[in-house]
Amino acid sequence: MDDQFREAFSNHSLDSQLPASFLNQNRQPTIIAENVFMCVLAITAVALRFYARKASRAGFWWDDWVTLMALPYSLAINIFSAELITVGQGVHLVTILHANPSPYFKQLYFEFVIYAPSLVFFKIAMLLFYVRLFPHHRWLKVSSWVLGVAIGIWLVIVECLIIFACNPIRRTWDRSVPGTCMDRGPIFIAQSIPTVIFDLIILALAVPLVWGVQLPRTSRIALIGIFMMGGLVTVISIVRLTYALKPVSSDFTWNYVDLSLWSDTEAPIGLLSVCLPTYGGLFRKFLERLHITRPVPCEITPASEARGQASQVRQSSRVSTPPMSDVESAAWFKELGDAGDHAGSGRKNTKSGFIVVTKDIKVLNGQESGRGSCCECSGETPTTPKSARRFF
Numbered sequence: 001m002d003d004q005f006r007e008a009f010s011n012h013s014l015d016s017q018l019p020a021s022f023l024n025q026n027r028q029p030t031i032i033a034e035n036v037f038m039c040v041l042a043i044t045a046v047a048l049r050f051y052a053r054k055a056s057r058a059g060f061w062w063d064d065w066v067t068l069m070a071l072p073y074s075l076a077i078n079i080f081s082a083e084l085i086t087v088g089q090g091v092h093l094v095t096i097l098h099a100n101p102s103p104y105f106k107q108l109y110f111e112f113v114i115y116a117p118s119l120v121f122f123k124i125a126m127l128l129f130y131v132r133l134f135p136h137h138r139w140l141k142v143s144s145w146v147l148g149v150a151i152g153i154w155l156v157i158v159e160c161l162i163i164f165a166c167n168p169i170r171r172t173w174d175r176s177v178p179g180t181c182m183d184r185g186p187i188f189i190a191q192s193i194p195t196v197i198f199d200l201i202i203l204a205l206a207v208p209l210v211w212g213v214q215l216p217r218t219s220r221i222a223l224i225g226i227f228m229m230g231g232l233v234t235v236i237s238i239v240r241l242t243y244a245l246k247p248v249s250s251d252f253t254w255n256y257v258d259l260s261l262w263s264d265t266e267a268p269i270g271l272l273s274v275c276l277p278t279y280g281g282l283f284r285k286f287l288e289r290l291h292i293t294r295p296v297p298c299e300i301t302p303a304s305e306a307r308g309q310a311s312q313v314r315q316s317s318r319v320s321t322p323p324m325s326d327v328e329s330a331a332w333f334k335e336l337g338d339a340g341d342h343a344g345s346g347r348k349n350t351k352s353g354f355i356v357v358t359k360d361i362k363v364l365n366g367q368e369s370g371r372g373s374c375c376e377c378s379g380e381t382p383t384t385p386k387s388a389r390r391f392f
Contacts, residue, residue: 027257028090034261035078038268042074045268049275052282063128067274070121074267077118080111081264088253089260096253104253106173112162112191115263119195120155122270123202124148126230129274130206143205147198154194161187192241195266199234230273236266 046067053060081089087104088096127144134140166172166181240262 023092023095025254026091027254028085031085031090031257031261032082035082035264038264039075039078042071042078042268042271045272045275046071048282049278052278055282061128061132063125063132063274066121066125066128067271070118070125070267070271070274073114073118073121074271076114077111077267078264080107080114081260083107084111084260090257091253093251093253102174109172113159116155116158116162116191118267119270120151122267122274123151123198125274126202126270127205129277134206134209137209140205140209147201147205151198154198158187158191158194161190188244192237192244196234196237196241199230199237203230203234233266233270233273236262236269240266 049067050060050064053064084090084104084107087107089104127148130144131141161182163169165184165187167179168177171177171179171181240259243259243262
């Protein structure tokens, strides 16, 4: 969108010596395929998230709604990117010299405007997910809110710089309009580098907590998955930054494709990384149907009972806490007595101000013969740290 781009239209002459194989090169099918796939991925990820949350009857919280808000921006990025092919994206500049450059730069302008918001919402959703997962860690809450505010301030600054880079705004895509424009290079870097920094901080925030908690296999696999996906978003941001720092090419309708393709993947992959932890219940049911896994012989608090107990606990507490899913709620009822026999034991949770009673569960021929909030298997009592809330 700099003057260098526009000068290419006037300085780039159609060389009759260029081979036909060069002139006929076309990356537009790749652009369409990638953006269609990313749209499907984003929609599927969010739809499965809400289906899983509803199926678990855990209720919805702010991280769910912010994730939903991120979806339109993610789709808009892919739609705008795909529409760029109608104004020359994906072919060599020499093949479209007859075209008016204004529609191309107008389309590119709107894509740049919505790019930053498409990244912000899933980052905020990730921070809210941390708050829901570790509600008792004050330092994590404070850090998440501080980082969220910093991301919001960055978004406002970047959006103002992009929107008002030219005065009047119309001059951004129509240089026949009198006015002035800022250099886009520093703005583009200011838009790209902080996203990498934010991604690294978000990943680093939960590392001490994740390695310090005891979780069942399914929960640990889900945590590993979300961190791998979150790390993938960071890798994509870094690769995109390397393309953004490259010198501007006169054949930008062709060379800009690489940067565009990497940009188009950030928001959908980010949405997937945020939604992945909520799929635990779906994965478990799917694997059980395939007979890959078997139901655990002693289950922590039946879902219906756990939800009822969790509801009573939340009503008795003045502190507002996020809704819990089937397995999340079990962590609220894992306060064991000091005696060796845990059956029917209980003690007061001094932090929350309520009494928790526990009882053993025995399984006979695959059926439960008792109900309670903990069980005894082979003489061992499962323990779950109070801070480790299961998040499916």
